Amino acid sequence: MTFAPGDMVRVADRPHTGHHRTPGYLKGKTGRIARVHAAFANPETRAYGADGLPRLPLYLVEFTGGDLWPSAPGRDRVCADLFEHWLEPSA
Amino acid sequence: MSISEYVNGRYDRAMERGVHDRGGWPTDTPIDRREHELADWELRMDAIENVLEQHGVMNTDEMRRGIESMPLAAYEAASYYERWLFTTETILEEKGILAPGEIDARLEA
Numbered sequence: 001m002t003f004a005p006g007d008m009v010r011v012a013d014r015p016h017t018g019h020h021r022t023p024g025y026l027k028g029k030t031g032r033i034a035r036v037h038a039a040f041a042n043p044e045t046r047a048y049g050a051d052g053l054p055r056l057p058l059y060l061v062e063f064t065g066g067d068l069w070p071s072a073p074g075r076d077r078v079c080a081d082l083f084e085h086w087l088e089p090s091a
Numbered sequence: 092m093s094i095s096e097y098v099n100g101r102y103d104r105a106m107e108r109g110v111h112d113r114g115g116w117p118t119d120t121p122i123d124r125r126e127h128e129l130a131d132w133e134l135r136m137d138a139i140e141n142v143l144e145q146h147g148v149m150n151t152d153e154m155r156r157g158i159e160s161m162p163l164a165a166y167e168a169a170s171y172y173e174r175w176l177f178t179t180e181t182i183l184e185e186k187g188i189l190a191p192g193e194i195d196a197r198l199e200a
Contacts, residue, residue, distance in 0.1 A: 023112060023114045023115075024108040025114045025115035043155075046152040046153070047152035048153070048156070049150075049153060
């Protein structure tokens with residue numbers, strides 16, 4: 001596991017046309033690791049009939065609503081399950 | 092507002108978004124929170140999907156990919172289990188288990 005709870009991470013903003021479970025509204029956004037879930041089969045290969053191995057680390061990442069949408073109240077939080085290969089270290 | 096207008100305007104960058112990837116889209120339509128009774132065919136669709144997964148014929152990620160591959164207009168018009176039906180037919184045809192048009196032909200027979 002590369003990241004630990006409390007680490008700030010940026011969601012990669014790379015193009016990816018195949019199946020993936022990183023929501024478009026989070027790409028390029030910065031959040032905080034809230035929880036390290038475990039390693040899970042990769043849906044990006046499993047979606048095409050493969051076994052999804054090796055398993056990849058999955059994290060719960062917390063974002064501030066206002067960081068995602070300017071009109072969102074500042075107290076709102078958005079949490080998403082994101083795989084490690086979509087996350088980059090952020091200061 | 093079209094998807095491209097929204098992506099190019101608000102996010103100011105090119106981004107591939109599937110029909111399902113709609114979190115944060117602007118809309119004036121309230122979310123429909125009404126519960127509804129499931130029809131018999133919807134329960135059966137759920138059962139078919141689960142049996143196919145338990146027997147290793149298709150998995151959840153393949154099923155999701157099939158739904159995401161729906162043309163936008165078809166996705167918008169379809170109900171929840173109609174999307175399940177679409178993806179099950181799509182994936183089973185892809186795997187050669189169903190011939191293209193086999194179910195339609197059976198219905199017309």
